[in-house]
Amino acid sequence: MAMLEILRKRRSIRRYRNRKIEDGKIELLKEAALRAPSSRGINPWRFIFVTDKSTLQKLSKAKESGSGFLKGASLGVVICAVEGESDVWVEDCSIAAIILQLAGQSLDLGSCWIQIRQRMHSDNISSEDYIKQVLGLPDNFLVESMIAFGYPDEEKEPIPIEQLEYEKISGPANIA
Ligand SMILES: Cc1cc2nc3c(=O)[nH]c(=O)nc-3n(C[C@H](O)[C@H](O)[C@H](O)COP(=O)(O)O)c2cc1C
Numbered sequence: 001m002a003m004l005e006i007l008r009k010r011r012s013i014r015r016y017r018n019r020k021i022e023d024g025k026i027e028l029l030k031e032a033a034l035r036a037p038s039s040r041g042i043n044p045w046r047f048i049f050v051t052d053k054s055t056l057q058k059l060s061k062a063k064e065s066g067s068g069f070l071k072g073a074s075l076g077v078v079i080c081a082v083e084g085e086s087d088v089w090v091e092d093c094s095i096a097a098i099i100l101q102l103a104g105q106s107l108d109l110g111s112c113w114i115q116i117r118q119r120m121h122s123d124n125i126s127s128e129d130y131i132k133q134v135l136g137l138p139d140n141f142l143v144e145s146m147i148a149f150g151y152p153d154e155e156k157e158p159i160p161i162e163q164l165e166y167e168k169i170s171g172p173a174n175i176a
Pocket residue numbers: 010011012013014066067112113114115116
């Protein structure tokens with residue numbers, strides 16, 4: 001699939017079929033994540049790939065809303081960074097996250113980002129601390145996001161080109 005075609009087709013998919021993702025595809029997702037560019041090539045990220053259903057169920061409770069659909073996913077990737085390795089770890093993790101989503105799209109997988117950084121699990125527990133406890137992660141891990149993956153069980157049309165907010169772009173007029 002050409003890149004623009006992948007971009008056109010990608011939509012946030014939150015409903016997944018009860019179908020395992022093939023090991024070969026999971027390996028390709030791992031490769032894609034590790035090919036993400038990062039500032040100064042420091043690669044501060046760590047990726048935790050989770051396919052165990054009961055762990056996905058626990059992780060789906062990381063937030064009161066906006067994460068519940070992870071329990072129906074076939075794969076969740078928890079995107080972390082190690083504290084102190086890079087001052088721009090948020091950018092590095094975000095780039096890796098979107099690369100994972102686009103790689104997933106190229107493999108016919110649906111996906112959706114789940115925001116974790118600066119989100120709360122409950123009044124006193126951050127989503128980050130909740131996830132670290134579920135997965136037994138070291139104290140110096142920072143959790144940025146989770147990406148849910150699975151074979152889509154919902155269809156979403158590409159956003160029509162007429163709906164794209166070209167007014168948010170300045171530069172040479174359309175000369176086509
Ligand atoms: C930084 C970021 C955080 C997001 N957090 C969540 C989230 O926590 N839960 C969720 O269901 N979707 C989340 N999304 C998905 C957006 O809601 C979605 O991308 C947006 O509505 C546009 O829809 P589309 O992806 O289908 O084009 C997030 C997306 C981004 C880029």
